[in-house]
Amino acid sequence: MTVAMRAGPSQDEIRRQNLGALLRYVHVRGATTRAELTTALGLNRSTIGALTADLAGAGLVSEGTPKETGRAGRPSLVVRPESARVYAYAYSIEVDRLRAARVGLGGEVLDRRELERPRNLVAGDAAPLLADAVREMHRAVPPDSICVGAGVAVCGMVRREDGLVRLSPTTGWVDEPIGAALAAELGVDVPITVGNVADVAAFAEHARGVAAGCDNVIYLYGDVGVGAGIIAGGRRLTGHGGYSGEVGHMVVVRDGVLCDCGRRGCWETEIGEHGLLRAAGRSDARGREALLALFDAADRGDARAQTAVRQAGDWLGFGVANLVNIFNPEMVIFGGTMRDLYLAAAAQVRSRLNSNGLPACLEHVRLRTPKLGDDAALIGAAELAFERLLADPLDVG
Amino acid sequence: MTVAMRAGPSQDEIRRQNLGALLRYVHVRGATTRAELTTALGLNRSTIGALTADLAGAGLVSEGTPKETGRAGRPSLVVRPESARVYAYAYSIEVDRLRAARVGLGGEVLDRRELERPRNLVAGDAAPLLADAVREMHRAVPPDSICVGAGVAVCGMVRREDGLVRLSPTTGWVDEPIGAALAAELGVDVPITVGNVADVAAFAEHARGVAAGCDNVIYLYGDVGVGAGIIAGGRRLTGHGGYSGEVGHMVVVRDGVLCDCGRRGCWETEIGEHGLLRAAGRSDARGREALLALFDAADRGDARAQTAVRQAGDWLGFGVANLVNIFNPEMVIFGGTMRDLYLAAAAQVRSRLNSNGLPACLEHVRLRTPKLGDDAALIGAAELAFERLLADPLDVG
Numbered sequence: 001m002t003v004a005m006r007a008g009p010s011q012d013e014i015r016r017q018n019l020g021a022l023l024r025y026v027h028v029r030g031a032t033t034r035a036e037l038t039t040a041l042g043l044n045r046s047t048i049g050a051l052t053a054d055l056a057g058a059g060l061v062s063e064g065t066p067k068e069t070g071r072a073g074r075p076s077l078v079v080r081p082e083s084a085r086v087y088a089y090a091y092s093i094e095v096d097r098l099r100a101a102r103v104g105l106g107g108e109v110l111d112r113r114e115l116e117r118p119r120n121l122v123a124g125d126a127a128p129l130l131a132d133a134v135r136e137m138h139r140a141v142p143p144d145s146i147c148v149g150a151g152v153a154v155c156g157m158v159r160r161e162d163g164l165v166r167l168s169p170t171t172g173w174v175d176e177p178i179g180a181a182l183a184a185e186l187g188v189d190v191p192i193t194v195g196n197v198a199d200v201a202a203f204a205e206h207a208r209g210v211a212a213g214c215d216n217v218i219y220l221y222g223d224v225g226v227g228a229g230i231i232a233g234g235r236r237l238t239g240h241g242g243y244s245g246e247v248g249h250m251v252v253v254r255d256g257v258l259c260d261c262g263r264r265g266c267w268e269t270e271i272g273e274h275g276l277l278r279a280a281g282r283s284d285a286r287g288r289e290a291l292l293a294l295f296d297a298a299d300r301g302d303a304r305a306q307t308a309v310r311q312a313g314d315w316l317g318f319g320v321a322n323l324v325n326i327f328n329p330e331m332v333i334f335g336g337t338m339r340d341l342y343l344a345a346a347a348q349v350r351s352r353l354n355s356n357g358l359p360a361c362l363e364h365v366r367l368r369t370p371k372l373g374d375d376a377a378l379i380g381a382a383e384l385a386f387e388r389l390l391a392d393p394l395d396v397g
Numbered sequence: 398m399t400v401a402m403r404a405g406p407s408q409d410e411i412r413r414q415n416l417g418a419l420l421r422y423v424h425v426r427g428a429t430t431r432a433e434l435t436t437a438l439g440l441n442r443s444t445i446g447a448l449t450a451d452l453a454g455a456g457l458v459s460e461g462t463p464k465e466t467g468r469a470g471r472p473s474l475v476v477r478p479e480s481a482r483v484y485a486y487a488y489s490i491e492v493d494r495l496r497a498a499r500v501g502l503g504g505e506v507l508d509r510r511e512l513e514r515p516r517n518l519v520a521g522d523a524a525p526l527l528a529d530a531v532r533e534m535h536r537a538v539p540p541d542s543i544c545v546g547a548g549v550a551v552c553g554m555v556r557r558e559d560g561l562v563r564l565s566p567t568t569g570w571v572d573e574p575i576g577a578a579l580a581a582e583l584g585v586d587v588p589i590t591v592g593n594v595a596d597v598a599a600f601a602e603h604a605r606g607v608a609a610g611c612d613n614v615i616y617l618y619g620d621v622g623v624g625a626g627i628i629a630g631g632r633r634l635t636g637h638g639g640y641s642g643e644v645g646h647m648v649v650v651r652d653g654v655l656c657d658c659g660r661r662g663c664w665e666t667e668i669g670e671h672g673l674l675r676a677a678g679r680s681d682a683r684g685r686e687a688l689l690a691l692f693d694a695a696d697r698g699d700a701r702a703q704t705a706v707r708q709a710g711d712w713l714g715f716g717v718a719n720l721v722n723i724f725n726p727e728m729v730i731f732g733g734t735m736r737d738l739y740l741a742a743a744a745q746v747r748s749r750l751n752s753n754g755l756p757a758c759l760e761h762v763r764l765r766t767p768k769l770g771d772d773a774a775l776i777g778a779a780e781l782a783f784e785r786l787l788a789d790p791l792d793v794g
Contacts, residue, residue, distance in 0.1 A: 007418045008406065240727040243758050250722060322647045326644055360554050
């Protein structure tokens with residue numbers, strides 16, 4: 001209601017909106033002819049020309065002749081994002097590793113670093129490690145480049161208004177201002193936006209991955225815990241404080257197994273790392289390697305491992321059915337360890353989903369694995385920074 | 398992504414948007430001074446004057462001097478919605494009754510009819526009954542009135558693209574084109590928009606009820622079944638086909654009680670009409686009267702009724718906690734029979750919600766009953782029709 005009650009935009013706002021729309025188009029689709037931009041954006045040729053000139057003047061796009069098309073006639077000029085020159089830094093703080101990357105406008109990972117993360121590494125110790133990685137990458141950046149900001153993906157609940165990590169049961173963080181810590185460590189004043197890993201991965205897959213063009217998507221991400229990034233009506237679902245998507249703490253077994261969050265019977269106690277390893281009689285093992293070893297054992301015919309994987313697959317389908325009945329999505333994406341589990345137990349997942357889902361909610365839903373793979377977290381974190389640029393291109397350049 | 402990639406609007410679109418914004422403002426807030434409109438919409442005085450003149454010319458608003466304010470100086474003119482002249486018809490098809498109303502611009506119910514509905518009344522028989530009620534009301538409509546359309550609220554799953562009622566387990570309807578049936582029965586060509594009762598009630602409470610100003614809301618509606626209307630980020634959540642919000646079919650007890658939908662352990666088997674009456678040893682009873690008798694018995698100290706109500710209240714809190722963790726809403730509204738259950742077992746609802754909800758998701762959530770009461774379905778159905786008017790005011794008038 002709030003949005004619709006706004007009056008129409010001013011001329012300045014329209015120009016910003018047009019600049020953002022053109023830049024977003026080439027950011028998402030890559031090099032595009034002026035002719036296609038004219039059609040796609042519904043603007044006339046002279047407006048497209050003026051907008052392109054403004055963006056080129058700010059160093060955000062360049063224009064040139066297209067590659068040989070084999071067609072006769074004068075070719076339409078091609079507008080390209082300045083992917084090598086305009087970039088954002090992206091950080092991903094995961095259960096078992098820290099990653100940093102430099103991502104160009106257009107979504108290409110230009111450079112990256114990865115560090116092992118000892119579990120229970122406190123936030124105060126994570127920031128310097130990531131800052132070191134970024135400083136190292138920064139030395140290789142061409143001198144006339146433009147850094148538009150930085151984004152961080154964290155496996156935890158992130159407050160929308162300021163990016164505070166409220167709670168990350170899997171890393172033990174409580175109320176950690178990781179964005180501010182990184183900014184202080186780097187001694188820079190570029191804005192650093194923080195988001196939940198499932199949310200930003202969903203954002204990336206929706207912008208340029210398997211869910212491109214889909215307006216209603218659930219991206220299920222698993223590590224020790226399980227969370228979802230949700231796209232509803234083409235927009236990210238954030239909830240009031242930024243905490244929506246905590247589907248791993250949907251209780252599926254009343255008085256079930258104790259969860260890291262202190263409650264009992266949460267969905268992630270059945271499909272998360274601990275639950276899978278417990279069911280397979282491997283409670284002492286930890287980490288993604290242990291999980292992959294379990295899937296491998298199931299694949300090689302180990303009966304106990306197979307039973308554990310099938311049972312977890314059934315629980316995965318059980319929870320997905322609930323979410324499909326609640327959200328009526330057109331796609332469910334399985335990322336992180338949920339990808340491994342889904343691939344190992346697809347028959348069980350589908351069978352339970354089909355028996356628990358309502359027919360109308362099931363009829364258009366597709367189950368998919370990520371197109372961007374593990375890079376979704378990094379690319380999504382960078383998208384958080386690019387969003388600021390796209391909202392007002394000439395202000396950031 | 399789709400929306401943001403659009404270019405800025407044309408001058409025509411801006412004018413339509415401004416007309417819609419002004420009309421929506423007085424539709425939601427009632428009579429408003431030109432001065433307040435200028436501030437609220439961020440437009441200058443002459444633009445407000447021109448927009449008002451256009452809307453007045455179409456008979457949608459009128460202008461006049463305000464009531465005595467006691468303040469000195471020339472008073473700002475007041476813009477009023479033409480509530481008695483501009484109206485929509487609203488229908489509500491419920492488990493136990495059929496309702497029809499004439500709702501004025503501004504949301505006031507101008508006239509209404511109510512009929513008992515025998516359970517299992519087929520759609521083909523519901524349409525003529527409702528059409529009769531509307532014809533009767535129509536005879537009393539002033540001759541220079543403007544009907545902008547009609548909306549229908551149905552307890553069932555409604556396909557977004559055409560309003561087909563796909564499934565209504567509580568009425569037994571399958572693939573019923575109720576909108577078309579009503580239009581044929583009435584022999585009119587006004588557009589008839591169909592929506593799920595929980596969705597339209599949520600819409601009404603969000604526009605002009607207890608959730609005004611809230612961007613993230615869950616409206617839980619119960620009769621025999623349970624469904625939710627969800628507002629996320631200020632917008633209605635519809636899902637891909639229009640079927641989102643089927644929270645009553647979130648399975649909470651694996652291999653639980655058989656549900657009307659054919660599955661087992663759905664949430665509504667514990668908190669819906671049948672579950673409540675079953676738990677109280679009243680399985681033979683049916684209907685809202687039977688349910689109210691049960692709550693009344695609990696209130697008067699009947700031990701078995703009290704146990705049933707407390708247990709259902711605990712299950713209500715259980716499911717709400719899951720939804721709060723998934724959506725992070727700022728408000729949960731209990732409508733229909735959920736209102737009765739919530740009021741009868743508020744302590745159990747809160748206790749279970751507090752123990753199963755994540756602290757960050759709980760910290761801003763308020764539990765409320767509807768402000769518009771049972772009228773929410775009628776007002777929400779009318780809002781479906783008004784939405785068409787507000788999207789392009791001068792096209793409908």
